[in-house]
Amino acid sequence: MRMSRLLVRTLREAPSDAEVASHRLLVRGAYVRRLASGVYTYLPLGLRLVRQIERVVREELDAAGAQEVLLPALHPIELWQQSGRAALVGDALPAFQVRGRGGDFLLGPTHEEVATATVAAEVDSYKQLPLTIYQIQTKFRDEARPRFGLLRTREFIMADAYSFDIGKAQMAESYVAMYEAYVRIFARLGLDAVPVEAEAGAMGGDVNHEFMLPSVVGEDHFVSCGSCGYAANVEAAVAGAGATGGGGVNGEAGANVEAGANGEAGANGEAGANAGVVTHSTPGRPGIDAVVAYFRDQSLVPGLDATGMLKCIALVDPDGAAVVVLVPGDREVRVPAGWRPFDDDDFASHPGLVRGYIGPMGLKGAGVRVVADHSVARRPGPWVTGANRADHHVSGVQAGRDFSVDEWGSWAAVAAGDPCPRCGGPLDLVRAVEAGHTFQLGLTYSSKIEGAKALDAEGNETPYWMGCYGIGLSRLVAVVAEACHDDKGLIWPGVVAPFQVHLIALAPSGGDPTVTGAAERLYGDLAAAGVSVLLDDRDVSAGVKFADADLLGMPLQVIVGHRGLGRGVVETKQRATGERAEVALDAAAEVAVAAVSQL
C-alpha cells in the first residue's frame, strides 16, 4: 500500500478526550476515530490490525475443531423470553421495534440464545456431537460508561464460540479444548494472559475462567498466589478461612479490645441491655470513617480505628431474603453473584435496619439472617458498630454475647496479603483487563430453548451440554497498543502489525529517479516475496516520514535515500529496539524478508 493513497491522516496532537496511551496513539495514528461515545470507526490501518488478530483467532479455533458461522446481530426478543433473560432487555440492552410486520428485536449483546436455537434446528442425534461453532461478530451493549477508547465500548468486535455435547463429561472435554485454544491465541499474540477463576454472573453456568491481562488500565482485579498458582477474580476470590487479615491487623484489633473495654468502664453513657454496651449519639455520621473520626475527636473509645469497627452491610440474597453481612471495618464486603445491596424499598420494608447505622444486634427477632466473615470471629471485640437507630452507634459489642451469627464464611473482599485459600501463602492483587471468558454452561440455555436436545446412544432425549467462550477482539487492539508503545508511538508485534515493513522513500520534492526507482523496485520485490509493505511515497519532508513511521509502529522500517544510495546501501531500523543497519541495495529485499520472518 502506498501512503500517498492510504486514508491515514496522522495527528500531531491527540484529541483531548483521549486519556490513555493506547487511545491517544490509535487516534493519532489514524487507526480509529470516535463516532459517538463508545462507538468507533476502524480506518484502513485499524481494520488491518483487527484482521490480523482475527487471523490468529481463526487459525486456533479452527485447529481446535470449531466451525465458523455468522449469526444474526438482530435477535427476536421471543428468543430471549424463552431463555429467561428478557428481563435484561430494554433496560440494560438496546431493544427496538421493527416497523412493517412489526416485532421486537434487540441488538445482540451475546449469542447464547441464537447459537442454541441455531444448533437446535440442525442437531437431533448424539452422532452429530460434539459440535463447536464460533463467529466473529459485532456486539452491542448499552454500557453505562464507555471508557479508555477501545477498551470498553458500546459496540465491539468479539469472537464468540459455543460448544454442544451429549453429556457433562464431553462438555468438559470441549471446554478444555477451547480453553487450550485460548491459551494458544494469547501466547501467539504475545500477551501474558492469566486464566483466573471467575464468577458466572448473569451468564449462568458453573465452571468458568477469565483470561486476564495485567495492565495499568485494567478495570478488574484478580488475586494470585505465588506459591501454588491459585488465581481468581476478586469478585470470586475467597481468602483462606480462619486467617483472613494479617497477624499485624489482628494484633491491633486485640489492643483495641483492651483499650475499648477500659474506656467504657469509666464512661457514663446510657447503659445498654447488656453490660458493657454503650450507646452513643453520632448524628449525621454514617460510614466507618466518619464514626472513627467522631469517636476519636470525642475520645469515646481510645485507640479506635477502622479495624475496631464492625461493618454491617444489608444485602438481598437470590431468594429475596434480607441478610446482614458483618466484616471488620477496614474490609470491603464481597457481594456474590445474584446478590444485591439494599435499595430504598428494602430499607422501607425493614424498619429495624437503619441505613448508615446498621448493627448486628436483635436481628434474629426481625427475621434477618446474619452472616459474618471468618475474620470477625478472630477478633473477639468489643466492637463499635451501628445501633439500628438513626444517628446512633454502640460500643463494647461482643460477638456471642450481644449478637449471634447464623453462618460464618468468607465475606470480606480479598485484599493483597490475605492467605491463599489453597496453600495459605500471601495473595497478590493484580490490576488487569478481562480479555476472554470461558464458561461451562451446562444445561442453562438448552433446557430453555425449544428443541435444544438430542437423542443419546440409548435413545434418551437429553438437552445439549453447552459451553460458551468469548474473546474481545477490539479490546485486544487496545490492550496490545497499551502494552506495545513508547513516547514516539506504537510498536506492533509482527503477528498483529498491519504491515510488516514500512518502506520510507526519501526523495526530494519533484522526485529523484534514483531514489524512487530503488524504492519502487524494493516495494515490488518485497510484495512478490509475500511481505506486506507500506510505502511512504508522499511528497513530505523526511522528518514527517520518520515521525509517522515511528507513530504507526510497523516492526521493520526500511529507508531508501540518496545519502545511502550513493554508496549502494539502504538502511533498516527495528522499530522495537531502534537498532539500525545498513544493507546493500541488492540484498535489501532478502534481508528484509529474513527479518520479517523472525518477527
Next chain:
RNA sequence: CGGGAAGUAGCGCAGUUUGGUUAGCGCGCAGCGUUCGGGACGCUGAGGUCGCGGGUUCAAAUCCCGCCUUCCCGACCA
C-alpha cells in the same frame, strides 16, 4: 445512575472573570516559490450557526434558565 470537568475552524488552545469594532493563535488544508535524512521556511488563501434552544440588554462567545454532547472518578458490567 451519583460526583466532577469541559464544549470556540479538521486537531490543540486563547478570548468568557469585568458584555462593546470585522472572534484570534499554533498545527493541519489549498495555491505559488524556496528547502530536501528526524514533524522546514516565506507569501497568499479557504475554512466558524462560538454545542442547541430560550431569555436579559441598545449590544451576548461573554450574563441568566433549560437541554444536548464529551471526558474523568464511582456504581453497573451478559
